[in-house]
Amino acid sequence: MQEPVVLDHIKIPNARDLGGYLGADGRKILKKRLLRTGKIIDLSNDDKKFLINYGVKTVIDLRTPSEYNVNPDTPIEGVEDVHIPVHRDAKLDTKLIAMRQTYDKVQYAGFKSMCYQYRRSITEPFSQNAFKKILETLASQKDGATIFHCSEGKDRTGLTTVFILYLLGVNWETIRQDYLYSNFTLRDYQAAMDKKIIAEGGNDILRSNIRSLAGVANEYLDTALLTIKQEYDGIDNFIHNQLGLDQEFIQEFRNLYLEVK
Numbered sequence: 001m002q003e004p005v006v007l008d009h010i011k012i013p014n015a016r017d018l019g020g021y022l023g024a025d026g027r028k029i030l031k032k033r034l035l036r037t038g039k040i041i042d043l044s045n046d047d048k049k050f051l052i053n054y055g056v057k058t059v060i061d062l063r064t065p066s067e068y069n070v071n072p073d074t075p076i077e078g079v080e081d082v083h084i085p086v087h088r089d090a091k092l093d094t095k096l097i098a099m100r101q102t103y104d105k106v107q108y109a110g111f112k113s114m115c116y117q118y119r120r121s122i123t124e125p126f127s128q129n130a131f132k133k134i135l136e137t138l139a140s141q142k143d144g145a146t147i148f149h150c151s152e153g154k155d156r157t158g159l160t161t162v163f164i165l166y167l168l169g170v171n172w173e174t175i176r177q178d179y180l181y182s183n184f185t186l187r188d189y190q191a192a193m194d195k196k197i198i199a200e201g202g203n204d205i206l207r208s209n210i211r212s213l214a215g216v217a218n219e220y221l222d223t224a225l226l227t228i229k230q231e232y233d234g235i236d237n238f239i240h241n242q243l244g245l246d247q248e249f250i251q252e253f254r255n256l257y258l259e260v261k
Contacts, residue, residue: 002174004181005031010047013038014153014185018161021178024169027258032145034138034257036161038153038186039063043074051076057144058082060137062130062156064089082137086121086130086156103209104202110209111219114155118223121159122238123231132243134160135167139253152189154182154216159224163243166235167253182216190214 005017015038019031032055040059043051058080061068066089073081102109121127138146150156158179165175183190193214197207225235232238239245 004178006185007035007037008185010050011043012040012047012149013189014157014182016178016181016185018164018178021165021168021170021174023165023258024254025258025261027169027254027261029168029170030257030259033141034164035145035147036153036157037147037149038157039071039149039151040073040147041071043076048074048076051147052078055143055145056147058137058141058146060084060134060146060148062086062134062148062150062160067151084130084133084137086127086150086160088124088126104206107205107208108212110212111217114212114217114220115223117155118159118220119227121156122224122227128242131160131163132245135163135243135245135253138164139249139256142256152182152186152214154186155220158182158216158221162221162224163239167239167245167250168257169254176218176221179221180216180218186215 002021005020007015007017014036016036017031018034018036019029021029023029035054035056056076056079059073059076060082061073062084064085064087065083068083068085075081134148138148148157148160162175162179165178190211193210194207197210202210228235228238232242239250
């Protein structure tokens with residue numbers, strides 16, 4: 001796999017530049033154009049200066065309104081803040097509530113909860129419309145860098161990145177390894193979560209479930225991809241029919257974000 005460009009010297013979790021990955025027709029993704037990250041809060045002046053100098057012009061926040069209201073992005077002078085939530089800000093349904101009530105009793109509750117959320121991200125019309133809006137917003141950014149992010153930059157951001165890289169013609173193994181790379185960049189966050197559970201007296205089953213919730217896994221991504229295949233007859237049909245993006249859009253998207261040969 002091509003090594004990702006990790007922006008680990010700024011106080012933003014899981015910050016990476018998608019530039020450098022090989023896309024369609026042997027053309028690489030342009031650097032300083034597409035940045036995937038976690039939430040952008042408590043930035044220092046040096047962090048802000050770095051992002052401005054890096055060419056950031058737009059930030060797309062994928063979090064729910066309640067998440068945004070609790071921890072709003074740090075304003076950056078001259079940078080537009082766009083809010084496109086991938087999930088509704090609504091009460092959890094009974095199935096998800098039941099899963100969360102068993103985190104300290106059932107080992108695989110967290111794992112199943114994550115798989116369930118990934119399936120919902122694919123099948124819910126609200127989420128499908130959000131992915132469409134995200135991609136259309138990116139298609140309108142003619143220059144400069146755009147950050148797209150959720151909370152830790154691993155699930156909603158991870159699926160958004162899958163669609164972006166696929167549209168740009170990146171091979172599936174690279175797409176998968178980029179998704180899984182969040183487990184490396186978030187290792188300190190995961191360790192801190194485990195330490196917190198121990199300090200609060202949590203048992204080993206709860207610790208196991210928190211590890212499932214705090215990381216990414218092949219099975220989570222496969223849940224999304226298998227759902228796309230089984231419910232929508234493949235990702236090309238999903239992009240065309242559910243996201244409403246045609247071949248002309250894809251070609252323009254590639255011309256915008258891939259190097260000129």
